[in-house]
Amino acid sequence: MPAEVEVIIDGQSVTVKGPKGTLKFDFHHRVVFEKKDNQILVKVRKEDEKRSRELWGTSRVLLANMIEGVTKGFEKKLEISGVGFRAAISGKKLTLQVGFSHPVEFSIPEGIEIKVEKNIIIVSGIDKQLVGETAARIRAIKKPEPYKGKGIKYIDEVIRRKAGKVVKTAAG
Numbered sequence: 001m002p003a004e005v006e007v008i009i010d011g012q013s014v015t016v017k018g019p020k021g022t023l024k025f026d027f028h029h030r031v032v033f034e035k036k037d038n039q040i041l042v043k044v045r046k047e048d049e050k051r052s053r054e055l056w057g058t059s060r061v062l063l064a065n066m067i068e069g070v071t072k073g074f075e076k077k078l079e080i081s082g083v084g085f086r087a088a089i090s091g092k093k094l095t096l097q098v099g100f101s102h103p104v105e106f107s108i109p110e111g112i113e114i115k116v117e118k119n120i121i122i123v124s125g126i127d128k129q130l131v132g133e134t135a136a137r138i139r140a141i142k143k144p145e146p147y148k149g150k151g152i153k154y155i156d157e158v159i160r161r162k163a164g165k166v167v168k169t170a171a172g
Contacts, residue, residue: 001038002071009033009040014063018070021111021126025066031059065128075124076135082150085142087116094121098142098152106141109134120155 001007008015014033015024027033030052034041042060044052068074080087080098088095094106094114108114112134115122123135135154144151146162153159 001040001067005067005071007035007040007067009035014066016063016066016070018067020070020073023066023070023126025062027059027062028055031055033063069126069128073124073126074128074131075122076131077155078121078123078135078138078152079155080119080121080152081144082148085150086119087121089114089116094138096138096141096152099150100142104141106138121152 002018004019006017008017012027012029012031013024014027015022030045030049032043032045034043040063042056042063044056046052080096082099085096085098087097089108092108094108094116096104096106098104109130111127111130112123112125114134115124121138123131123138125131125134139152139154142151144153144157144159146160147164149159149161
């Protein structure tokens, strides 16, 4: 556990405070947290139950993501590709012009910061789940199409392209 992070365990509720903010999560009743030295031990009440073992690893990763979020933060990058496609931020709204007859306004959720640089949208925040969900909701506005690749895609996403229509020549 980093020195600048404070973890407060109150039964099943765990609060993580760090330089970037505070996160709180209520974990399942089968999972138990224990502070020891500079570590947090994640245990389950009954190790022989399958459901408890499933929650064990999930809870550990959720807690690790909370700690990473309040120290470093998370970000997802989306790329807009298409002629005339663009994005702009005005207040707490992201305005997208992506080939519809009207601009699409996307309201930015609390705890999320969005930046636009040319054709790249950067979604960042301390909650990994909220950052991923927000990026997915922005992408869902205009998914990339398989013929020309126009739309909103993740930076590292590979779009499988299809061949267009083939014109047959008249033999005569």
